[in-house]
Amino acid sequence: MNKRSLHSLILSDFNSELFRNYFVQMPASLSVRLSAPPFGQVMSQLISPTHEIWDNQYDLMVIWTRPEGVISSFNRLLDGETVALETLLDEVKQFTQGILQVKDKAGMIFVPFWLMADDIGGLGVSDMKVTGLRYKLMRMNLHLAENLNDAGNIFILDSRMWLQSVGNDAFSPKLWYMSKIPFHPDVFKAAAQDILVLAENTLLGTKKVIILDLDDTLWGGVIGETGWQGIRLGGHDPIGEAFVDFQRALKALQRRGILLAVVSRNQAELVEEAFEKHPEMILRKDDFAALRINWKDKAENIMDLMKELNLGLSSAVFIDNSAFERARVREALPEVLVPDWPEDMMLYKSFLGRLRCFDTTVISAEDQKRTEMLAQERERHELKERLPSLEEWIRTLEITVSVEDLDEGNQDRVVQLFNKTNQMNLTTRRLTRQELIDWLKSGQRCLRAFRVRDKFGDYGLTGVISLEADGRQGKICDFILSCRVMGRRIEETMLHVLSLYAQQRGLRQLHAEYLPTQRNQPCQEFFKRSGFQEKERTFTWDLTEGYSCPQGIKIQT
Amino acid sequence: MGTAKRIMDAIFTAVDEINQTLPPANHIPKSEDTALMGPESAIDSLGVVLLIVAIEQKVSQALGRTVVLTNNMLMSAEENPFKTLGALRDHILGSIGKNSGE
Numbered sequence: 001m002n003k004r005s006l007h008s009l010i011l012s013d014f015n016s017e018l019f020r021n022y023f024v025q026m027p028a029s030l031s032v033r034l035s036a037p038p039f040g041q042v043m044s045q046l047i048s049p050t051h052e053i054w055d056n057q058y059d060l061m062v063i064w065t066r067p068e069g070v071i072s073s074f075n076r077l078l079d080g081e082t083v084a085l086e087t088l089l090d091e092v093k094q095f096t097q098g099i100l101q102v103k104d105k106a107g108m109i110f111v112p113f114w115l116m117a118d119d120i121g122g123l124g125v126s127d128m129k130v131t132g133l134r135y136k137l138m139r140m141n142l143h144l145a146e147n148l149n150d151a152g153n154i155f156i157l158d159s160r161m162w163l164q165s166v167g168n169d170a171f172s173p174k175l176w177y178m179s180k181i182p183f184h185p186d187v188f189k190a191a192a193q194d195i196l197v198l199a200e201n202t203l204l205g206t207k208k209v210i211i212l213d214l215d216d217t218l219w220g221g222v223i224g225e226t227g228w229q230g231i232r233l234g235g236h237d238p239i240g241e242a243f244v245d246f247q248r249a250l251k252a253l254q255r256r257g258i259l260l261a262v263v264s265r266n267q268a269e270l271v272e273e274a275f276e277k278h279p280e281m282i283l284r285k286d287d288f289a290a291l292r293i294n295w296k297d298k299a300e301n302i303m304d305l306m307k308e309l310n311l312g313l314s315s316a317v318f319i320d321n322s323a324f325e326r327a328r329v330r331e332a333l334p335e336v337l338v339p340d341w342p343e344d345m346m347l348y349k350s351f352l353g354r355l356r357c358f359d360t361t362v363i364s365a366e367d368q369k370r371t372e373m374l375a376q377e378r379e380r381h382e383l384k385e386r387l388p389s390l391e392e393w394i395r396t397l398e399i400t401v402s403v404e405d406l407d408e409g410n411q412d413r414v415v416q417l418f419n420k421t422n423q424m425n426l427t428t429r430r431l432t433r434q435e436l437i438d439w440l441k442s443g444q445r446c447l448r449a450f451r452v453r454d455k456f457g458d459y460g461l462t463g464v465i466s467l468e469a470d471g472r473q474g475k476i477c478d479f480i481l482s483c484r485v486m487g488r489r490i491e492e493t494m495l496h497v498l499s500l501y502a503q504q505r506g507l508r509q510l511h512a513e514y515l516p517t518q519r520n521q522p523c524q525e526f527f528k529r530s531g532f533q534e535k536e537r538t539f540t541w542d543l544t545e546g547y548s549c550p551q552g553i554k555i556q557t
Numbered sequence: 558m559g560t561a562k563r564i565m566d567a568i569f570t571a572v573d574e575i576n577q578t579l580p581p582a583n584h585i586p587k588s589e590d591t592a593l594m595g596p597e598s599a600i601d602s603l604g605v606v607l608l609i610v611a612i613e614q615k616v617s618q619a620l621g622r623t624v625v626l627t628n629n630m631l632m633s634a635e636e637n638p639f640k641t642l643g644a645l646r647d648h649i650l651g652s653i654g655k656n657s658g659e
Contacts, residue, residue, distance in 0.1 A: 017603055021578045174613075174627055178606045185578050185607065 004430060006030040006199055008060040009053060009106065011042050013069030015180040019062075022192035029200055039180070042070055046098030054105055059432055060199050061106035063099060064159075064191075066182060067114040067137060070095055074140070077133055078120065088136055089143050096147035103151050107432030108202060108361050110195055111148065112159035113141045117171040152412060153433060155198075155361055162190035197356045203430070205420045207258070207337060207357040208311055208370070209289070210250065211302055213320035214264040214271060218283070219243050220345060223270050234280030242346040247282035249349045257367030258358055259289040259309065259374065263301045263318070268293040289374045298325055299332035309374070310483050312422070312519075317357060321345075369460065373484065376457035394489055395552035397454040401493050402556040404449045404461075406440060413461045414449050417480050422519040424486050424526065426479035426512055444469045445477075446501065450494055452485050459485050465494045467502065467510075474502045474543075476512040479523065489550035491526050497555065499547035510541040560620070560653075564646045565589070567619035571611035572642070579604060589643030609639065616649055624649055 008023070010016050016036050024032050037045060037053050042065055045051055067074045071091045077083045103109060114137060122133035129135060141156075148154045163170035166186045175181040215222045220232025220239045232240045233247075254260050260283065264271065271293050275285040285291070290308050292301035298320070306313055313335040320326050321341055330338045342351055380397065387393045406414055415433045422428065431439065440447055450463035462482040468475045476498065481491060495510075502510055514524050514537045524537075531547075532539035541547060549555065569587045576584045585591060585600055585608065592598040593605055600608065609626050616624045626639075626649070638648030 015603075018578055018607075021580065025580060172610070174610050175606065178610075178627065179603055181603075185574075189577075 003029060003031040004203060006032045006059050006203070007056065008032065008034045008062070008199075009056075009058045010034060010036050010062040010064065011045055011053075012036075012039050012063075013042050013065045014176075014182050015039055016064065016188075018181060018185050018188040019064070019192055022189045023196060026192060026196055028196055029204055030196075032196070040069070043095065043098055046095075046102055049101070054102065056105075057434060057438075058106040059108070059203070060195070061102070061109045062195060063109065063111045065114070067116070067140060071140065074137075077136065083136075085130070085136055085139060088140055092140050092143045093147060096144060099148060099154065100151060103154060104434050104437075107153060107434055108199070109151075109154045110157050110198070111144070111154065112157045112162075112191070113144060115159055115163065118168075119171070153361070157194070159191070162187045162194065165190045194356070198359055198361060201357065201360040203419055205315070206360045207317045208315040209259040209261055209306070209309060209317065210253065211261045211263050211305065211316055211318045211336075212250070213298075213322070213325065214262060214266055214293075216321040216345070217319060217341075217348075218247065218262075219274075219281075223274055224267055227270065228274035228278050231274065231278070233278060239345050240280070242348065244280055244282060246348040246352065249352050251282055251287065253352075253358060254287060256358070257370045259370055260287055261305055261309070262288050262291040262293060263298050263305060264293050265295050265298070266293050286375070289370075297328075299329050302329065302333060302336060317355065319352075369458075373457065373459065377484070379456050380454070390487075391551065394550070397456070397488070397552075398554075399452060399454045399488060399490075399552065400554045400556060401490060401497075402451040402453075403497050404451065406436070406447050406449060410449050410461055411436075414447070414464055417461070417464050417482065418478070421480045421482060422517070423483050423522045424479070424481035424491070425517075425520045426476065426523050426527075427515045428517045428520055429478055440466075442468075447478075448494075448497060448501070450490065450497075452488075452490055463490055463494050465498050467498060469502075469505060469507060472506065472508040474498075474505075474507040474510045476510060479512060486522065489553055492530070492547070492550045493553050493555065495530065495541070495547045496549040497557075499541065499543060503543050503546060508543050510543060512539045513537055514539065561646060561650055563619050564616055564649050565642075567615040568612050568642055568646060571608060571615040574611050574615075575604065575608045578607065587642075589641065589646070591642045593639045593641060593645065594637060595640060605639070612645065620653065622653070624653065 010019060016039060020034050020036050023034050035053065042063065045053060068078055071088060073083045073087045073091050077088070099109070099111065116134065116137055120133065123129070123131065126132055127134040145156045148156065163183070166184045169184050170187050171182060172184045175183070212218050220243055221230060223231055232243060234240045234244045250260060272285060275281060290305045292305050294301070302316065302318065303313070306316055313333055317337045317339065318326070318329050319339070319341060326338045326341065329336055337357055339351070339355060342348065383396060384393045387396060404410055411433055415431065415436060418429065418431050418436065439445065445466065445468045447464065447466040449461055451461045452459040452463070462485045464478055464480040465476065466478040468477050479494070481494070499510060512527060512532065514527060516524065527539040528534060530539065532541045572585050572587050579585070583599065583604070585604065593600060593608070613624055613626050639645055
């Protein structure tokens with residue numbers, strides 16, 4: 001299968017060849033290209049709209065500078081001159097204005113924040129006073145972050161992590177004097193790895209579920225032997241404290257929208273008792289989107305659990321203290337990420353914190369509410385089981401669909417749907433925010449986004465449809481629906497809304513050309529039963545008649 | 558293990574490290590005859606710089622003493638001790654001998 005390409009650009013005030021070498025050579029799920037125009041000209045490159053580098057549109061841009069390389073007044077400060085903070089901040093503002101000027105040239109822009117080598121003495125012990133170098137550099141970094149804060153696609157990266165991974169040799173005077181490379185090669189390796197993971201997670205999707213074992217993973221000890229009273233969790237016990245911290249870290253991830261689940265060989269009643277009664281248990285049963293506590297094979301349980309959550313196996317991370325179980329799941333389910341896990345229980349939290357598979361540049365409101373939404377979904381399914389037909393269920397759900405144009409407020413989520421939806425996706429066209437905005441500039445094209453809610457709760461923005469008019473013909477370019485609302489007649493509602501619009505525009509027919517992928521068969525199946533006329537892979541609707549709205553669904557525009 | 562062997566091993570460790578930063582087609586062969594400079598060298602100037610800095614570090618660690626090579630990097634081709642990896646080992650061996658008064 002062809003990899004999605006990642007066209008990237010790095011602007012720097014130093015020789016970035018090492019970064020480029022690592023960046024393009026690392027094993028990745030993306031086909032990586034990196035342009036690196038001559039270094040040391042960052043400001044002029046940023047403020048010259050006609051510069052040849054801006055002839056291209058990029059998926060990713062890195063603007064990596066040293067403060068002394070782009071802020072001339074900081075250089076004077078290094079020389080021991082007195083420079084007012086305002087002067088420095090004015091120059092930082094000019095720099096950030098340059099960055100903002102090119103913000104539409106890349107889908108995501110990363111700006112590592114400024115660092116200073118340890119061997120720059122500054123004012124010694126007074127360097128963190130308001131006249132000190134380090135104090136002023138901190139203020140410059142803050143100003144950088146604040147000025148770029150409102151640009152949704154620009155991210156300041158904590159470059160200290162890359163240097164810390166190398167230690168005392170992170171800054172390399174030798175490489176600087178000989179090749180204008182300021183850092184040890186390993187700093188560039190860490191940076192390339194970090195940025196590539198962010199790009200992959202953003203474009204290909206992050207992990208969504210952490211599936212946990214229990215004994216010696218979520219708490220210390222074996223509950224089957226000791227009961228909940230005997231497990232190590234909290235108390236005056238270093239291991240117990242470490243497990244409380246580990247659970248806290250998991251809870252924090254859950255608040256960010258990562259689902260938690262349990263797959264454990266255990267007695268369900270004992271575990272439930274522990275979740276209910278242990279006074280220091282941070283995670284309670286309701287915190288888990290799904291649980292499989294039985295004596296079955298864990299790989300089998302994971303498959304079953306992911307099916308319940310309606311998520312692909314590639315969305316899962318499996319954490320288990322047993323090397324045997326990890327190996328078994330790795331072998332049986334290669335799509336599941338199974339990180340190596342430390343034997344030392346006091347390191348669990350650190351290992352969890354180092355997993356980068358959840359990092360993304362896009363965290364939507366929908367992501368943050370995922371656990372709550374799953375609880376609502378359980379209630380809907382319970383209702384469905386009690387009712388005689390799908391129609392009756394949909395009527396009882398009291399579904400309301402709101403229709404929106406693309407705007408600043410929903411762009412992130414719409415782009416996320418474009419890039420993450422696999423099943424109900426007509427053409428699986430992947431687009432960056434800017435590519436989408438550019439595509440919509442033509443008056444012949446339109447896009448509608450759909451928010452769905454029912455009496456149990458809000459599903460959020462879950463559907464996107466786009467149309468391109470050609471004379472009296474309308475081509476449905478994108479038909480995308482999150483799997484969480486599939487099969488609730490939202491598909492038909494989207495076609496109804498689009499057909500009304502198309503009729504108003506005087507179009508005579510709507511065409512939807514299905515482009516098959518390994519995963520979008522549900523979309524083909526929907527169009528086959530939609531009432532559209534099928535010819536090979538193209539489905540057509542004659543607009544002399546509108547596409548009717550499913551009964552029981554209320555539309556708000 | 559003799560000093561010459563320890564130096565050569567350290568040089569090869571540095572070569573391994575630098576090869577990680579280079580595209581596979583440009584990997585530096587681990588051989589005493591590998592040319593670092595001149596028309597036969599397959600390594601670009603950045604590769605040479607990175608390699609010499611890494612060799613300094615690895616050899617210093619292996620011998621437990623500071624070895625500085627970068628000061629001589631811009632010498633003329635005739636005198637340059639960096640023609641091959643083997644020549645570099647001999648240069649290091651000679652320089653530590655001189656410095657220690659052997």
